Amino acid sequence: MRRTKLEMERTRQRLLDAAERVFSEQGYATAKLEQIADAAGLSRGSIYWHFKGKPELLDAVIDRAWFPWDQLAVDQTELERLPSIAEMAGVLGQGIQRTLCEPRLRRSALILLQGRELRSVSERVLQRLQGMQQRICRHVAMVLEPSRVTGPLSGDSGILARAVGAFILGVISEALMLGWPGEQGRIGQDVERVVLAMLMPVVAAT
Known part of the structure; x- marks a missing residue:
């Protein structure tokens, strides 16, 4: 079944939420994509659907941050x-x-x-x-x-x-x-x- 844009965006936000938690708790250097996927309740493949890798995921987390x-x-x-x-x-x-x-x-x-x-x-x-x-x-x-x-x-x-x-x-x-x-x-x-x-x-x- 083809996912809608809304579903894809929700998945992306779940990944960003999970990455934010893992990066802040464990540090970027030791964080693993498997841990982020598990924290989001998704597969590692879901990360690569939205991001090229951990550096791009980090950039997206920073871009979303607000203070x-x-x-x-x-x-x-x-x-x-x-x-x-x-x-x-x-x-x-x-x-x-x-x-x-x-x-x-x-x-x-x-x-x-x-x-x-x-x-x-x-x-x-x-x-x-x-x-x-x-x-x-x-x-x-x-x-x-x-x-x-x-x-x-x-x-x-x-x-x-x-x-x-x-x-x-x-x-x-x-x-x-x-x-x-x-x-x-x-x-x-x-x-x-x-x-x-x-x-x-x-x-x-x-």
């Missing part, structure tokens, strides 16, 4: 008004909370953290990780505006934005790899407080 940072505005023309520093810190904290606590986001983050090890397999993993950090930095720089930054860093919102971006990715990495001290449900609030502590002393009142 809260993907919807951050990076240009003032995208917004009705510029968010306050406190509002921005809250959004970043919520993004961290979702990434670490929602299963699909958590799995995607675990895969991205393998980026440097997977460089020889797929540049897309590292590019996705870098793109996420760059979007966070551009959003922070947009909100800060050079005119808001005072003191020794007067007029240089870029360096502060990069510091915040590095901090966000560092929190994700530490929380996933080593665990986070204190209550898991408070990570977002902790991040919000730290971002405010980083920025408020060098940002002019608005």
Whole structure:
């Protein structure tokens, strides 16, 4: 019986779901196609029907991944008004909370953290990780505006934005790899407080 396009797409999504779980739990290097097929409840042949092999399957998993940072505005023309520093810190904290606590986001983050090890397999993993950090930095720089930054860093919102971006990715990495001290449900609030502590002393009142 000839499969419909809808059935084929459902099968493809099942394979991506399974690959996402296996790659995040075992790591890409040790994951086997048989394990992915078993996790999806399908045959190994089903994988080759949709993908050329494990590298292409990895690329598809990365392409499908979505994070809260993907919807951050990076240009003032995208917004009705510029968010306050406190509002921005809250959004970043919520993004961290979702990434670490929602299963699909958590799995995607675990895969991205393998980026440097997977460089020889797929540049897309590292590019996705870098793109996420760059979007966070551009959003922070947009909100800060050079005119808001005072003191020794007067007029240089870029360096502060990069510091915040590095901090966000560092929190994700530490929380996933080593665990986070204190209550898991408070990570977002902790991040919000730290971002405010980083920025408020060098940002002019608005």
